[in-house]
Amino acid sequence: MTIICLDKGHKGKLLGQDCGAVGNGLYESDLTDIIVEGIVNHLKNNYEVDVRIAPRGTLTDRTNYANSIKADYFLSIHINSAVNTNAFGFESFIHNNASQKSLDIQNILHAEIMKYMKQYNVFDRGKKRANFAVLRNSKCSACLIENLFISNVNDAKLLKDDNFLNGLSKSISNGLVLGLGLKKKVVDKKEEIKEEIKDNTYINILNTKDSVKVKINDENVYVENYIINDHIYFSVKDFCNMFGKEYKWDGEKREISIK
Ligand SMILES: [Zn+2]
Numbered sequence: 001m002t003i004i005c006l007d008k009g010h011k012g013k014l015l016g017q018d019c020g021a022v023g024n025g026l027y028e029s030d031l032t033d034i035i036v037e038g039i040v041n042h043l044k045n046n047y048e049v050d051v052r053i054a055p056r057g058t059l060t061d062r063t064n065y066a067n068s069i070k071a072d073y074f075l076s077i078h079i080n081s082a083v084n085t086n087a088f089g090f091e092s093f094i095h096n097n098a099s100q101k102s103l104d105i106q107n108i109l110h111a112e113i114m115k116y117m118k119q120y121n122v123f124d125r126g127k128k129r130a131n132f133a134v135l136r137n138s139k140c141s142a143c144l145i146e147n148l149f150i151s152n153v154n155d156a157k158l159l160k161d162d163n164f165l166n167g168l169s170k171s172i173s174n175g176l177v178l179g180l181g182l183k184k185k186v187v188d189k190k191e192e193i194k195e196e197i198k199d200n201t202y203i204n205i206l207n208t209k210d211s212v213k214v215k216i217n218d219e220n221v222y223v224e225n226y227i228i229n230d231h232i233y234f235s236v237k238d239f240c241n242m243f244g245k246e247y248k249w250d251g252e253k254r255e256i257s258i259k
Contacts, residue, residue, distance in 0.1 A: 002180050005071035006039060007054040007062050007134060008032040009078040021081030023149075024156035028079040029056075031159055035077055035147065038169025039176075047182040063137035073105065073180055074142035076134045077172075079159065081151045088152040089123030090114065093144040095135035102141040105179035109143060112175035116167055120158055122148065145172070216242060 010020035012029040020028030040051050052069055054062040066074045080091070092110045094102045110127050117124075125146075135142045147168060148155035158164045176182065212232055214221045223238045236256060240247040247258045 001048060001050050002073070002182060003050045003052065003069055003071045004043070004176060004180070005052050005054050005066040005069065005074045005138075005140075006036050007066075007074065007076040008036050008056060009076060011056045021079055021150045023081055023151040024153060024160075026079075026150050026156055026159055028081070028150055031079050031147075031150075031165070032077045034162075034165050035169050035172070038166055039173050042170055042173040043176065043182070046185055047177060048185055049176075049180075049182050059133045060137065063134055067137075067139045071138070071140050073176070074134065074138040074140055075109075075172075075176070076132075076142070076144040078144065078146050080146040080149045082149060083151075085149075085151050085153070088149050088155045089125040090117050090148060091125035091128055091146050093128050093130045093132060093135065093146070095142065096129050096131050098129065098135070099141060102143065105141055106143050108179040109145070109172070109175035112178060113145065113147075113168070113171045116171035120164065122155075122158070214242075 008029065009032045010029040011018040012033065019030075020032070022028070036053060040053070043049050043051050052065075052071070054065045054074075062076075063074070080087070090113060092106055092113070094106045098106075106127055114122075114124050130144075132144055135144055148159055150156055150159065212225060212227065214223050214225065221242055223234055223242060225238075226233045236247055236249075236258075239245075240258060245258050247256055249256050
């Protein structure tokens with residue numbers, strides 16, 4: 001399974017002084033926390049992928065971690081800042097000597113993020129290269145993204161908007177899905193229902209006065225049913241499934257045979 005290592009960029013308020021950039025009442029490390037959480041949720045719920053978060057230690061700690069788990073991709077997530085408060089926009093970086101694969105994924109990731117950002121008139125600062133330590137030291141393909149400027153009033157307005165951040169997480173996730181060719185999770189409906197029965201939520205939904213709980217050999221079984229005039233009605237299909245029987249419906253003869 002593809003392993004993605006996400007880097008929150010900085011240590012964060014609780015872990016020391018390194019919160020990254022600060023501006024307009026915002027802390028970079030708070031924002032990268034929110035963005036990374038959004039990416040993790042989106043990817044884990046929908047795709048076949050193993051997403052890990054790098055420890056918030058030194059730069060070396062982060063890449064050592066990514067290398068130790070044999071990550072397939074390393075994505076470092078930052079918010080930009082500049083002394084010139086007019087600077088604004090989005091940019092992405094790969095290493096000066098990055099592989100073709102890194103370049104290909106940067107192209108896709110950058111395009112997906114900008115497709116989203118365009119709706120908010122965010123300025124595209126371009127796809128760049130740099131000799132950043134996390135890009136240099138990670139063995140896998142890697143990218144570093146700078147998501148708007150915390151020091152710019154208009155960019156900061158977007159960064160204060162939860163909906164914007166949520167959409168940003170999704171666009172980053174989409175870029176990773178396309179760039180790394182992640183497969184959609186196949187959800188086994190039966191398994192899902194069994195899980196729900198285990199924690200009783202499904203039973204509570206069914207346990208209304210117009211339907212009944214069904215047990216086979218003391219095991220709860222999910223089956224849609226109705227009580228009409230004191231008769232309990234199941235679908236034939238569900239009934240056959242419950243007992244591992246096969247059924248055949250002949251529409252012309254209007255006949256059901258169960259084996
Ligand atoms: Zn940063």
